[in-house]
Amino acid sequence: VTFLFTDVEGSTRLWEGEPEAMSAALARHDEIVRGAIEDHGGYVFSTGGDGFAAAFPRAGDAVAAALDAQTGLHAALRLEGVVIRVRMALHTGEAEERGGDFFGQAVNRAARLMALANGGQVLASATTAALLGGSQLIDLGEYRLRDLSSPQQVFQVGGGTFPPLRSVEALPSNLPLAPGAFVGRRDELAEVVGALELSRVVTVTGVGGVGKTRLALHAAAELLPRFRDGAWLVELAPVVDPDSLVEVVARSLDAPERQGLPLHASLMDFLRAKRLLVVLDNCEHLLDAAAAFVTQVVAACPHVTFLATSREGLRTSGERIVIVSSLGLPGGDDDVEMVASADAVRLFVLRAEEAKTGFALTAANAAAVARLARRLDGIPLALELAAARVRSLTPAELADRLDDRFRLLAGGQRTATERHQTLRRAIDWSYDLLTPPEQAFLNRSAVFAGDFGLHSAEAVLAGNASDEVDVVDLLGRLVDKSLILAEDHDGASRYRLLETIRQYAQERLQGAGEAQRLHRRHAEHYAGFAEAAGAGLRGPDEVSWTARVDAELDNLRAAVAWTVGANDADLALRLVAPLTLNGTRAGFAAGSWASSAAAVPGAEAHPLYLQVLAFSGWAAAMAGNRRWGADLCRRALAAADASGVDGRALCRVLACLTGVGAWEFGSGQVLPLARRWVQTARSIGDDYELACALNGEGGMQQFDADNHLAAIELTDAATVLARRLGNPSVLCYSLLTSGAVRSPDECVPYLEGAVASAEQVGNPLGTGMALGMIANAYALRDDWVGAVPYVARSMRICHRAGDRHEFARCLQTVGQLLHAIGDDEGAAVVFGTRGLGKRAAQLRTNWVADRVAAAEASVRTSLGEERYGVYAARGDALDDDELAAFALGKLDDLSCESA
Ligand SMILES: Nc1ncnc2c1ncn2[C@@H]1O[C@H](COP(=O)(O)OP(=O)(O)OP(=O)(O)O)[C@@H](O)[C@H]1O
Numbered sequence: 001v002t003f004l005f006t007d008v009e010g011s012t013r014l015w016e017g018e019p020e021a022m023s024a025a026l027a028r029h030d031e032i033v034r035g036a037i038e039d040h041g042g043y044v045f046s047t048g049g050d051g052f053a054a055a056f057p058r059a060g061d062a063v064a065a066a067l068d069a070q071t072g073l074h075a076a077l078r079l080e081g082v083v084i085r086v087r088m089a090l091h092t093g094e095a096e097e098r099g100g101d102f103f104g105q106a107v108n109r110a111a112r113l114m115a116l117a118n119g120g121q122v123l124a125s126a127t128t129a130a131l132l133g134g135s136q137l138i139d140l141g142e143y144r145l146r147d148l149s150s151p152q153q154v155f156q157v158g159g160g161t162f163p164p165l166r167s168v169e170a171l172p173s174n175l176p177l178a179p180g181a182f183v184g185r186r187d188e189l190a191e192v193v194g195a196l197e198l199s200r201v202v203t204v205t206g207v208g209g210v211g212k213t214r215l216a217l218h219a220a221a222e223l224l225p226r227f228r229d230g231a232w233l234v235e236l237a238p239v240v241d242p243d244s245l246v247e248v249v250a251r252s253l254d255a256p257e258r259q260g261l262p263l264h265a266s267l268m269d270f271l272r273a274k275r276l277l278v279v280l281d282n283c284e285h286l287l288d289a290a291a292a293f294v295t296q297v298v299a300a301c302p303h304v305t306f307l308a309t310s311r312e313g314l315r316t317s318g319e320r321i322v323i324v325s326s327l328g329l330p331g332g333d334d335d336v337e338m339v340a341s342a343d344a345v346r347l348f349v350l351r352a353e354e355a356k357t358g359f360a361l362t363a364a365n366a367a368a369v370a371r372l373a374r375r376l377d378g379i380p381l382a383l384e385l386a387a388a389r390v391r392s393l394t395p396a397e398l399a400d401r402l403d404d405r406f407r408l409l410a411g412g413q414r415t416a417t418e419r420h421q422t423l424r425r426a427i428d429w430s431y432d433l434l435t436p437p438e439q440a441f442l443n444r445s446a447v448f449a450g451d452f453g454l455h456s457a458e459a460v461l462a463g464n465a466s467d468e469v470d471v472v473d474l475l476g477r478l479v480d481k482s483l484i485l486a487e488d489h490d491g492a493s494r495y496r497l498l499e500t501i502r503q504y505a506q507e508r509l510q511g512a513g514e515a516q517r518l519h520r521r522h523a524e525h526y527a528g529f530a531e532a533a534g535a536g537l538r539g540p541d542e543v544s545w546t547a548r549v550d551a552e553l554d555n556l557r558a559a560v561a562w563t564v565g566a567n568d569a570d571l572a573l574r575l576v577a578p579l580t581l582n583g584t585r586a587g588f589a590a591g592s593w594a595s596s597a598a599a600v601p602g603a604e605a606h607p608l609y610l611q612v613l614a615f616s617g618w619a620a621a622m623a624g625n626r627r628w629g630a631d632l633c634r635r636a637l638a639a640a641d642a643s644g645v646d647g648r649a650l651c652r653v654l655a656c657l658t659g660v661g662a663w664e665f666g667s668g669q670v671l672p673l674a675r676r677w678v679q680t681a682r683s684i685g686d687d688y689e690l691a692c693a694l695n696g697e698g699g700m701q702q703f704d705a706d707n708h709l710a711a712i713e714l715t716d717a718a719t720v721l722a723r724r725l726g727n728p729s730v731l732c733y734s735l736l737t738s739g740a741v742r743s744p745d746e747c748v749p750y751l752e753g754a755v756a757s758a759e760q761v762g763n764p765l766g767t768g769m770a771l772g773m774i775a776n777a778y779a780l781r782d783d784w785v786g787a788v789p790y791v792a793r794s795m796r797i798c799h800r801a802g803d804r805h806e807f808a809r810c811l812q813t814v815g816q817l818l819h820a821i822g823d824d825e826g827a828a829v830v831f832g833t834r835g836l837g838k839r840a841a842q843l844r845t846n847w848v849a850d851r852v853a854a855a856e857a858s859v860r861t862s863l864g865e866e867r868y869g870v871y872a873a874r875g876d877a878l879d880d881d882e883l884a885a886f887a888l889g890k891l892d893d894l895s896c897e898s899a
């Protein structure tokens, strides 16, 4: 059977926006799609939502029906205001037919494939494609469907160009690929999905190791296509300090820091217009902070949903709890089939097969495996630990030994739940089987927060020089025993402990009296790393160093927290100072650590103190506390002048003060500071500082009409240096300023360069801003065709990055553009947007304000005040999401027409 699934893209939003037009359009849609299916001999067996599920005896007929339906829709549905785009998918396979309905794997596959398609697009699976034999097919490559299984080959049927598929990779998300197959949990998954339909806060609870995280991740992947802005995992396990929760969320969501707002407000602003799912994993140790954060977000951001995992509920209002209990146990021991069908056994057998090739459940070992699964209460983590031992012990031996262990401990404390006891014993048992060096190594590895690389393991975990340990060997042995997880991150191994195991190891480490020594070693290692990163981030390898710093953020944060708690000023400052690079991703992280590092008793006397103090001022100013920030920077400079610091540190202090001064005291006062920065950089021969400083000086001059040429010269010099340096961030900023100081006829190549550099280093704010400036330049030249692709890209990026100022600026361009092509109704909707001018004016000097005002006045005249008012009110009622959809819809139509 070949299945055809169809679905209207974004129908919920369309319903909300234009209910009457939508209902008429949908009726027409039903007629067309059903007609096409029936004309080609298909049978409609389901009509869920706004789509059809149909079965065809022949693949060729199914394709013909899909293409006819698309053509018919395109021709008929350009009704005013509502454009319906339908996604479709075809898959062929065996299926069971019962009472007019179809069941089986092939039906699900077809539905999942459809979920990848864009509106207007028809996809086909490899099976269907093979039956069609090549014509009309475009091979789109391999994609992961949302069951997180291995990737599938996907084809597009018919022509048309579309955005990337909405697969797990294409949808914005940071969900990790799951290790090993997922077992069972059908009811729990349905329960999570159902709970999320009723509440925006769902917490998965249960004892340690029972599979909360795994279930939540699976549910999130399944639900991903429902959240336009994706599903995001925030790992709270490595977070020690409740105060850093917001920082960690912002980081995990890749929410850029917004100038002029505290981190918290910046994140709220980012989330306000987002439709996304946040998976807060392991909340139990931060319950109050997590609950407070969730409550605030739920109140302020109408489309953000939380799926938390925690050993206890968060107790926020409206929270729904899904309790995860153990995997299903076998009913009896004798029948292999019956034993094999229990989920606990399935998990054990799967992992045992991974540990030992040739392992199988047989009539001979079924009873022992069943006993084992019951003994371990069906707890996944316990089952995995036991399965890792099948290489040396048979299931019967394993079960016997566990029996002994459990009998031995049977009189122990009964305060915690029974299952908790079981798990604890299973871990004890697994731990006791380790050799002493393995035990010590496992204990020590708990010092890492989050995951860690081999090099760090060697530096931190090796014993003293006297007791030689082969770290690679020990890691391998612990990975084999499932106590440490190994993951491949772009070709490099990273290691990680499951949370329950990490806590266990941490207790042991403390018990062994080694914790303090290990924490110090960890902090020292990361101070060395920060120093190397600081140098790397200033050079040509900024991109790879940024990735390395990103990967080590949890460890850096934990190290800073430990040194601050231990009052170790030297280590705290050495961890933070190298990362004080304004306007970079690393600097974003260091900004929130600088003030606590500078506040450690005794820090004042340290040679790195003043640059960290100044950076804390810059970060405070960035977060909207400008006067206070400027004050800290000034204090840092005064102290530097009084006591003398080296040129490198002085440059950093001046960088911060120049940056803050640009907002706080105007160009007259800042220019001398920028010039001093230039001089100092020259005197120490540091090209990184010099390029930044020249760019800073040039940027200051641009506001002064008399110094226009000087601005161009300075930014050119900065660009030349930045190119020589090969550092993408410095190049991005110098090209941005170079573009900003030039005329609309000259600026585009500079700004294109800024876009490329910003993209290279993953800076969406820079990319969005540069694209928006290019669109503006085209607009100023009345080249509307040229402006369309830039404003569309800028709008998408700024909207995604939550940059509402640049987004508003894009809308201004769109409004002018629509007016220019005679769509005054559309222009009025855009100009009617609430607070448009105010928002757009806040960021840069608004050099197009006059043109925008003129365009708006002209739209008013041509429509008349009354009609203008009607359309403007419509725009005023739209939120940013709807505005983006409206404006991008208009732009898409335009680019189709011009193509
Ligand atoms: N349904 C499942 N299918 C396959 N593996 C599973 C399943 N549930 C759990 N596991 C595995 O069992 C181990 C423990 O699961 P998980 O980490 O999700 O537990 P948890 O309840 O989140 O524990 P903690 O309280 O320590 O955070 C993991 O290795 C996980 O991959």
Ligand SMILES: [Mg+2]
Residues within 6 Å of the ligand: 212, 213, 214, 281, 282, 309, 499
């Ligand atoms: Mg967990």
